[in-house]
Amino acid sequence: xxxxxxxxxxxxxxxxxxxxxxxxxxxxxxxxxxxxxxxxxxxxxxxxxxxxxxxxxxxxxxxxxxxxxxxxxxxxxxxxxxxxxxxxxxxxxxxxxxxxxxxxxxxxxxxxxxxxxxxxxxxxxxxxxxxxxxxxxxxxxx
Amino acid sequence: xxxxxxxxxxxxxxxxxxxxxxxxxxxxxxxxxxxxxxxxxxxxxxxxxxxxxxxxxxxxxxxxxxxxxxxxxxxxxxxxxxxxxxxxxxxxxxxxxxxxxxxxxxxxxxxxxxxxxxxxxxxxxxxxxxxxxxxxxxxxxxxxxxxxxxxxxxxxxxxxxxxxxxx
Numbered sequence: 001x002x003x004x005x006x007x008x009x010x011x012x013x014x015x016x017x018x019x020x021x022x023x024x025x026x027x028x029x030x031x032x033x034x035x036x037x038x039x040x041x042x043x044x045x046x047x048x049x050x051x052x053x054x055x056x057x058x059x060x061x062x063x064x065x066x067x068x069x070x071x072x073x074x075x076x077x078x079x080x081x082x083x084x085x086x087x088x089x090x091x092x093x094x095x096x097x098x099x100x101x102x103x104x105x106x107x108x109x110x111x112x113x114x115x116x117x118x119x120x121x122x123x124x125x126x127x128x129x130x131x132x133x134x135x136x137x138x139x140x141x142x
Numbered sequence: 143x144x145x146x147x148x149x150x151x152x153x154x155x156x157x158x159x160x161x162x163x164x165x166x167x168x169x170x171x172x173x174x175x176x177x178x179x180x181x182x183x184x185x186x187x188x189x190x191x192x193x194x195x196x197x198x199x200x201x202x203x204x205x206x207x208x209x210x211x212x213x214x215x216x217x218x219x220x221x222x223x224x225x226x227x228x229x230x231x232x233x234x235x236x237x238x239x240x241x242x243x244x245x246x247x248x249x250x251x252x253x254x255x256x257x258x259x260x261x262x263x264x265x266x267x268x269x270x271x272x273x274x275x276x277x278x279x280x281x282x283x284x285x286x287x288x289x290x291x292x293x294x295x296x297x298x299x300x301x302x303x304x305x306x307x308x309x
Binding site (some may be wrong): 021025026027029030031032033034035036037038039040041047049050051054055058059065073076077078079080081082083084087 | 144148167168169170171172191198201202204205206207208209223231232233235237239240242243244249250251252253254255256257258263278
């Protein structure tokens with residue numbers, strides 16, 4: 001099954017969330033992170049570890065893929081890139097939407113023909129300034 | 143410093159079932175680095191992570207709100223393509239991020255990316271490391287990162303970029 005290129009540009013609804021201090025610490029504990037900057041009780045100074053923003057998007061990429069008529073279980077998460085426009089910190093109020101940035105076909109040397117989907121998320125703060133741009137590549141064998 | 147308790151169990155069969163490890167963790171100050179301290183080709187000191195336990199995977203599931211049963215339900219996971227419980231790729235990505243922020247001495251990166259190549263299963267021991275790829279005159283540092291398991295397979299590779307003070 002070839003993925004329909006017409007899904008390029010399709011987007012999830014806009015989502016909203018607040019970065020909470022307790023959630024940062026729970027995340028830090030779960031990855032064995034003992035760097036004190038991710039543990040301070042001074043909430044105005046508490047930064048989130050680099051991959052923290054992913055937690056807000058759990059399951060939503062798969063939802064968008066289903067909305068595009070794709071079987072999300074066929075796709076493997078191959079690559080992930082985060083561009084940081086500014087540090088993410090406790091108290092940040094974020095909005096974001098996930099968009100289909102590209103659909104491609106490729107032929108692997110061993111795996112044969114594959115479908116590739118690239119999803120892009122722009123995370124913004126409450127005044128609309130960019131915080132992070134996240135690009136994820138999902139790959140499915142035909 | 144704010145120390146914390148991380149409930150940790152011994153799950154590798156080395157102790158009778160029901161043994162807890164000491165879960166008190168000491169937080170640590172990570173000293174900052176300047177670009178002049180770094181040179182292309184320099185190794186990032188390697189550290190090990192694991193053996194990865196099911197409990198750690200469940201902690202990551204809860205912390206990241208990712209409850210795909212392939213990460214915690216053995217009955218489900220055995221029937222899935224993974225053939226058993228696997229860790230979240232994003233958990234390994236978080237370890238790569240830690241390797242970068244620890245080595246550079248800054249929690250603030252400008253870019254971080256990962257390429258996922260192999261799955262991680264309970265019991266796997268990962269080695270995190272990498273090299274300095276380049277150091278720019280403006281303080282831009284690029285690192286190449288990797289996570290390798292006990293069989294020598296590359297689990298993930300990554301790239302981190304940060305702007306450090308020049309000196």
